[in-house]
Amino acid sequence: MLLVNEYMSTKTDVVIIGGGPAGLAAGIYTSRLGLETILIEKTALGGQVAVSPFIENYPGFTMISGAELSKRFIEHAELMGVEFRVPEEVIKLELSSETKIVKTNKDTYEADAVIIASGASRKKLNVPGEKEFAGKGVSYCAVCDGSFFRGKVVAVVGGGNTAVSEALHLTGLVKKLYVIHRRDDFRAEIALKQRLLDSPNVTQLWNTVVERIEGDTTVRRLVLRDLKNNKQYEIEVDGVFIAIGYTPNSKIAADAGVAVDKEGYIIVDKRQETNIKGVYAAGDVTGGIMQIGVAVGEGIVAAMSAFEHVTGGWYAKKKKLKAVRIDFEKFKEKEEHEKREEEKSLFKFKL
Amino acid sequence: MSHEHEHEHEILSEEDKKFIRDKFQKELIHPVPIKLLVSDNCEYCHLMEDLLRILANLSDGKIQLTVEKINDNWKEKLKVDKGPVILIGENNEVQYTGSPLGEEGWAFLETIVLTSNKKHGLDAYEGKLKALNRKVRIETIVTPTCPYCPHAVLTANRIAIASGGKVVSDCVEAYEFPEIADKWSVTAVPTIVLSVEEPYSGQVFVVSVPKENQLIDAILKVAIGE
Ligand SMILES: Cc1cc2nc3c(=O)[nH]c(=O)nc-3n(C[C@H](O)[C@H](O)[C@H](O)COP(=O)(O)OP(=O)(O)OC[C@H]3O[C@@H](n4cnc5c(N)ncnc54)[C@H](O)[C@@H]3O)c2cc1C
Numbered sequence: 001m002l003l004v005n006e007y008m009s010t011k012t013d014v015v016i017i018g019g020g021p022a023g024l025a026a027g028i029y030t031s032r033l034g035l036e037t038i039l040i041e042k043t044a045l046g047g048q049v050a051v052s053p054f055i056e057n058y059p060g061f062t063m064i065s066g067a068e069l070s071k072r073f074i075e076h077a078e079l080m081g082v083e084f085r086v087p088e089e090v091i092k093l094e095l096s097s098e099t100k101i102v103k104t105n106k107d108t109y110e111a112d113a114v115i116i117a118s119g120a121s122r123k124k125l126n127v128p129g130e131k132e133f134a135g136k137g138v139s140y141c142a143v144c145d146g147s148f149f150r151g152k153v154v155a156v157v158g159g160g161n162t163a164v165s166e167a168l169h170l171t172g173l174v175k176k177l178y179v180i181h182r183r184d185d186f187r188a189e190i191a192l193k194q195r196l197l198d199s200p201n202v203t204q205l206w207n208t209v210v211e212r213i214e215g216d217t218t219v220r221r222l223v224l225r226d227l228k229n230n231k232q233y234e235i236e237v238d239g240v241f242i243a244i245g246y247t248p249n250s251k252i253a254a255d256a257g258v259a260v261d262k263e264g265y266i267i268v269d270k271r272q273e274t275n276i277k278g279v280y281a282a283g284d285v286t287g288g289i290m291q292i293g294v295a296v297g298e299g300i301v302a303a304m305s306a307f308e309h310v311t312g313g314w315y316a317k318k319k320k321l322k323a324v325r326i327d328f329e330k331f332k333e334k335e336e337h338e339k340r341e342e343e344k345s346l347f348k349f350k351l
Numbered sequence: 352m353s354h355e356h357e358h359e360h361e362i363l364s365e366e367d368k369k370f371i372r373d374k375f376q377k378e379l380i381h382p383v384p385i386k387l388l389v390s391d392n393c394e395y396c397h398l399m400e401d402l403l404r405i406l407a408n409l410s411d412g413k414i415q416l417t418v419e420k421i422n423d424n425w426k427e428k429l430k431v432d433k434g435p436v437i438l439i440g441e442n443n444e445v446q447y448t449g450s451p452l453g454e455e456g457w458a459f460l461e462t463i464v465l466t467s468n469k470k471h472g473l474d475a476y477e478g479k480l481k482a483l484n485r486k487v488r489i490e491t492i493v494t495p496t497c498p499y500c501p502h503a504v505l506t507a508n509r510i511a512i513a514s515g516g517k518v519v520s521d522c523v524e525a526y527e528f529p530e531i532a533d534k535w536s537v538t539a540v541p542t543i544v545l546s547v548e549e550p551y552s553g554q555v556f557v558v559s560v561p562k563e564n565q566l567i568d569a570i571l572k573v574a575i576g577e
Contacts, residue, residue, distance in 0.1 A: 139539045148532070
């Protein structure tokens with residue numbers, strides 16, 4: 001049971017900040033290890049995966065939509081007994097004493113360990129017109145907004161995996177797609193890159209940067225600069241999707257004394273522990289390779305380290321673990337359902 | 352009724368139905384009036400009718416469903432000329448213009464429950480909302496593939512439920528009603544428009560998921576004409 005003390009803060013063993021793959025994986029583990037786990041997510045569970053058009057490199061799934069994969073992560077964590085607080089935003093951390101205090105816009109939590117899995121957000125271009133036309137042609141989510149541009153002319157800015165996968169999602173919808181990148185090649189997997197280069201309605205604009213976004217009621221054109229000859233020119237577009245990289249969501253942690261590198265990524269050791277004992281970080285917020293599999297792996301390491309910290313290790317019995325709150329009934333039902341589905345599909349499988 | 356059997360399988364699996372029946376059994380308290388407005392040439396009207404009938408069946412009589420054609424009266428009042436439009440609550444305080452499919456599904460279910468048990472969690476604001484001197488409409492424009500959108504819609508719906516009908520929350524599905532989305536040149540979702548009295552007459556408040564206090568502050572302001 002969660003205890004509410006006289007100051008009305010909620011006590012728990014572990015608080016996880018962020019409901020992306022790192023946070024959900026960590027939650028599955030801490031919960032199964034017997035730690036009471038509260039996961040706080042400010043927008044929607046699933047994190048960036050929920051808005052990824054498709055995933056082709058997560059082992060075990062040759063191809064799965066981001067929406068489906070995140071649904072599976074969420075269901076799994078829920079079945080294992082993770083308590084979700086959504087939508088709720090962590091606004092302040094107090095980490096210096098043994099009991100960690102996590103303040104949100106709705107509540108205050110006290111925990112023995114905190115796992116920061118707050119991920120990363122899209123970088124803004126920071127050019128004139130970007131703010132003005134946000135939601136009027138400027139977008140940061142192809143899965144959410146792509147269909148508004150059916151049959152239209154659209155640009156994607158960026159050259160990494162995110163930009164290329166968003167571009168691939170859009171090629172099927174739009175009439176013409178420009179991909180604008182400041183270098184002369186993509187920094188994306190060749191498996192993605194080649195498909196984009198082969199798409200008939202795509203034009204690459206290499207060595208090019210966006211200087212202004214212009215329009216009237218909506219975006220009409222981009223003012224670009226060709227870095228090779230330093231010439232400015234314009235292209236007419238109906239929309240622009242921006243995917244030029246990430247900034248870590250680490251400000252709240254840094255304000256509470258968690259060490260970050262010069263780009264703001266949280267610094268961790270091999271156990272995913274930060275400079276503060278009992279405080280762990282995992283996933284995109286720690287930088288490095290920013291992929292689902294890595295986020296999941298780091299989430300698991302953080303969970304195991306948090307478990308050792310809270311309990312003192314397997315045999316220390318520093319803390320009496322409460323009963324694991326896994327809804328085994330539901331778990332069994334789900335297993336049976338999956339088995340039936342599997343049987344059905346086996347039955348259907350004819351060569 | 353003839354359509355029910357055609358779709359029943361595709362709309363909800365047996366597992367989904369069980370989940371919903373349990374949820375309704377545990378959480379529904381007061382009856383929930385739901386009106387479905389349909390029209391000819393409506394791609395999703397039959398599907399919505401089937402879905403709502405199934406939900407009503409799972410609700411042990413708590414969901415009181417009526418299905419009507421959109422007549423001139425509704426057209427004039429709601430400023431739409433086709434279905435599906437779903438109106439929930441005693442005062443039609445929650446409206447879905449277009450189908451609550453895809454990502455919107457869970458928030459739609461939650462809205463039915465909150466309409467019934469009134470656990471909107473906005474007690475601190477209830478007095479102020481009920482005292483509004485003009486009717487304010489929150490129009491949230493969404494797409495079925497946007498995972499953030501249902502959070503915005505649910506916040507708006509909770510406000511509408513707490514206001515006892517002074518605030519109407521309308522979730523507009525952009526692909527089924529492009530003419531409404533086009534009115535504000537919507538190209539990203541969720542886009543939230545605040546209108547006073549007359550549907551679809553107001554201005555964009557924000558393109559994102561607002562916090563409940565931000566949205567309530569904005570409603571109180573537009574109601575007094577600020
Ligand atoms: C379009 C796109 C395509 C991609 N394709 C692939 C792919 O094919 N394969 C692959 O492996 N990876 C892919 N990725 C990358 C992958 O999605 C990320 O590496 C992964 O989601 C990181 O997980 P995370 O849990 O660290 O962070 P995130 O997924 O960013 O989740 C962090 C969560 O924390 C929440 N949060 C932040 N601050 C707070 C706060 N103060 N309070 C509460 N909650 C907070 C956020 O709302 C968010 O939901 C893709 C990403 C995008 C955007």
